[in-house]
Amino acid sequence: MDSPFKGANDIFQTKEPFEEAYHPEEILERDEEIKTFAAALQDVLDGFGPPNVFIYGQTGVGKTATTHKVTEYLEADAIEAGVNLTVFSINCNKRDTTYKVITHLANELYSEKTFKQGHHPDTLWDRIYTALDELGGSILVVLDEIDKLGEDEELLYEFPRANAMGELEHAKVGIIGISNNFKFRESLSPRVKSTLTEREIQFSPYDANELRTILNYYADLVFYENVLSDDVVPLCAAFTAQDTGDARMGLDLLETAGDIARHEDADHVVEEHVRIARSQVDRANTERIVTNRLTVQMQTVLVATTFLDVDQSTDAKVKTIYSFYKDLCDRLDIDVLSESRVRDHLDTLDMFGLLETEEVNLGRRGGRSYIYSIVDEPRVVIETLYNMDRFENLFGDSAEEFLDTYEVDTRSDIQTKLGL
Ligand SMILES: Nc1ncnc2c1ncn2[C@@H]1O[C@H](COP(=O)(O)OP(=O)(O)OP(=O)(O)O)[C@@H](O)[C@H]1O
Numbered sequence: 001m002d003s004p005f006k007g008a009n010d011i012f013q014t015k016e017p018f019e020e021a022y023h024p025e026e027i028l029e030r031d032e033e034i035k036t037f038a039a040a041l042q043d044v045l046d047g048f049g050p051p052n053v054f055i056y057g058q059t060g061v062g063k064t065a066t067t068h069k070v071t072e073y074l075e076a077d078a079i080e081a082g083v084n085l086t087v088f089s090i091n092c093n094k095r096d097t098t099y100k101v102i103t104h105l106a107n108e109l110y111s112e113k114t115f116k117q118g119h120h121p122d123t124l125w126d127r128i129y130t131a132l133d134e135l136g137g138s139i140l141v142v143l144d145e146i147d148k149l150g151e152d153e154e155l156l157y158e159f160p161r162a163n164a165m166g167e168l169e170h171a172k173v174g175i176i177g178i179s180n181n182f183k184f185r186e187s188l189s190p191r192v193k194s195t196l197t198e199r200e201i202q203f204s205p206y207d208a209n210e211l212r213t214i215l216n217y218y219a220d221l222v223f224y225e226n227v228l229s230d231d232v233v234p235l236c237a238a239f240t241a242q243d244t245g246d247a248r249m250g251l252d253l254l255e256t257a258g259d260i261a262r263h264e265d266a267d268h269v270v271e272e273h274v275r276i277a278r279s280q281v282d283r284a285n286t287e288r289i290v291t292n293r294l295t296v297q298m299q300t301v302l303v304a305t306t307f308l309d310v311d312q313s314t315d316a317k318v319k320t321i322y323s324f325y326k327d328l329c330d331r332l333d334i335d336v337l338s339e340s341r342v343r344d345h346l347d348t349l350d351m352f353g354l355l356e357t358e359e360v361n362l363g364r365r366g367g368r369s370y371i372y373s374i375v376d377e378p379r380v381v382i383e384t385l386y387n388m389d390r391f392e393n394l395f396g397d398s399a400e401e402f403l404d405t406y407e408v409d410t411r412s413d414i415q416t417k418l419g420l
Contacts, residue, residue, distance in 0.1 A: 006263070006265055007265065010224060011223060011224065011261055011266075011269065012222055012223060012224070012262070013221075013222065013223065014221065014222055017218050017221045018218075023065065023068050024065060024069075024218075026217065027062065027065055027066050027069045028210075028213050028214050028217055029213055029214060030062055030203075033066060033201055034066060034070060036201050037053070037055075037066065037067075037070045037201055038073075038074075040199040041053070041070065041074055041140075044074060044078065044083065045074070045078060045081055045083055047083065050085075050138040050139065050173065051174050052174050052175045052176075052177075052195055052196050052197075052198045053176045053177070053200070054176075054177045054185070054196055054197045054198075054200045054201070055067060055177065055178045055179070055200075055201050055203065056179050056182065056185065056200065056201075056203070057180065058180055058203075058205055058244070058245070058246065058351065058353075059248070060244065060247050060248035060249060061203040061204065061206065061245065061247065062203060062206075063144075063178050063180070063203050064178060066203070067142060067144075067176060067178060071176075078138075083138070085137055085138045086135050086137070086138070086140070087141075087142065088105060088108060088139070088141045088142065089142040089144065090104060090141065090142065090143055090144070091144045091145055092143055092145045092147075092148040092149050093148050096149060097149065097152050098149070098154040098155040098158075099124075101143070101149075101155055102121065102124045102125065102128060102155070103115050103116075103117065103119065103124060105128055106128055106131075109127070109131035109132070110127065110131065115127075125158070125167075129162065129168055132168060132171045132173065133169055133170045134170075136170040136171050137170075138171070138172055139171050139172065139174070140173075140174050140175075140176060141159065141173060141174070142175075142176045142178070143155075143175060143176070143178065144178045145178065145179065145180075146177035146184070147179045147181035147184035153188065153189060153192045156175065156177075156192045156196055157191065157192055159175055160173070160174075160195040175196060177196055181351075182351060183344070183347075183348070185197060204245075205241075205244065205245025205246065206245045206246075206247060207241050207245065208234075208238050208241035211236070211237035211240050211245070211247065211250050212233060212234055212237040214247050214250065215233045215236055215237055215247075215250050215251070216233050218251060219254060222254075222255075222258070223269070227268055227269060228268070229268055229269065229270045231270075232269050232270065232271065233254070235271055235274045236253040236254050236274055237250060239253060239278050240253060243353065244353045249285060253278060253281050256277035256280055256281055257269050257274045257276075257277040258273075260273045260277055282377075282380070283376075283380050285353075286354065286380050286381060287380070287384045289354060290354070290381060290384045291388065294349075296390060297334070298345045298349060299388075299391070300325060300332065301321065301325055301345045301349065302349055302354060302355075302385070303328055303385060303391065304322075304324035304328055305349070305373075306374050306378045306381045306382060307324065308321060309372070315371045316372040317369055317370065317371055317372075318339065318343060318346070318369075318372075319339075321342070321372065322339045322342050325342055328394075331394065332391075332394070346372060350372075354376070354381070355373065355374060356372070356373055356375050357370045357371065358370065358373070
């Protein structure tokens with residue numbers, strides 16, 4: 001048999017910039033945010049101690065990349081100015097409780113790294129405060145995905161008050177919290193909210209022009225010269241801007257388009273490769289969010305909305321979605337939430353880019369209403385859920401067959417079919 005592998009690679013010179021751990025040399029199109037961020041942190045260099053800063057915005061809008069670059073500059077300038085500063089960066093996705101974060105921090109502070117699970121929290125706090133006081137000066141703790149701490153606020157309560165409580169004498173701690181969960185800020189208790197959100201910086205989604213600049217920068221790094229046809233980056237940028245404005249999705253499109261070209265042994269990456277890449281990236285993105293980021297309740301709200309979207313005879317308004325959702329809860333044997341909680345879940349699904357809303361006027365009766373629809377192919381959502389144990393039985397023999405019949409059915413038919 002001949003080798004199944006392709007010949008020499010003339011497309012990619014490196015793929016490193018696509019890796020999650022990659023930190024770009026330059027942060028593009030975020031001049032305003034960087035200026036505001038630097039102003040918030042200026043106190044550190046001026047010797048007034050570190051502030052607390054809260055960074056928020058949707059996924060993939062450069063929050064982490066910008067924070068990394070700004071703190072890097074801050075550390076360099078602090079050395080030059082002879083200011084004592086130490087920065088710790090912790091991702092709360094893996095460490096989603098105060099206990100896990102402080103265990104990690106204690107291990108960072110003590111080179112022997114001997115703190116495993118099982119140490120009493122008071123012991124850990126004591127050791128941490130001793131080490132921080134020895135370091136002295138300004139201590140910045142960057143907590144990425146801070147919303148993963150959920151209702152566990154101990155960490156966020158403890159650090160900002162460490163000086164007042166006499167735990168620290170020679171050091172001051174500031175927190176930089178980063179979050180893409182818009183509800184998190186609201187869910188904080190007032191005492192934590194007022195300190196954590198002392199200074200807030202919002203990152204908005206990128207538009208097509210901004211994405212073009214960012215993707216051109218990466219394209220120059222990863223592809224060999226003259227491999228990309230001129231329309232590739234603008235098309236990736238346009239598709240991404242229409243969808244989420246998330247740079248990570250734009251980079252995914254660029255990489256997948258390159259992979260498809262490579263797979264075809266093509267000499268160039270062209271528009272057609274981007275179009276094929278788009279459906280692959282959309283599908284992968286939807287699958288990842290539906291499976292990993294949504295709770296069962298959110299998934300159930302999504303099922304109800306998806307069916308009503310496919311159904312031509314009924315508008316997917318909150319009331320109709322809620323009524324369908326309640327029937328599904330019965331069938332799936334899960335708790336029924338209130339209509340306002342379901343409304344919150346619809347907001348979250350919108351935030352994840354799964355749903356979009358259209359505001360409609362209710363005519364002579366007055367008032368306004370919202371109609372929800374699925375952003376991607378409803379088929380992708382149904383197929384993803386069909387592959388999950390909890391929903392499998394809901395769809396009969398196969399999601400494909402189910403959707404084919406469903407697309408021509410009315411809602412009442414579909415409910416009968418589901419046995420609701
Ligand atoms: N302005 C930018 N300039 C250069 N690269 C960028 C920019 N914005 C985003 N990126 C790149 O896009 C990817 C996603 O960005 P980043 O991780 O900073 O997003 P985020 O807002 O922190 O997302 P999440 O909320 O999902 O963590 C990273 O590879 C990052 O380097």
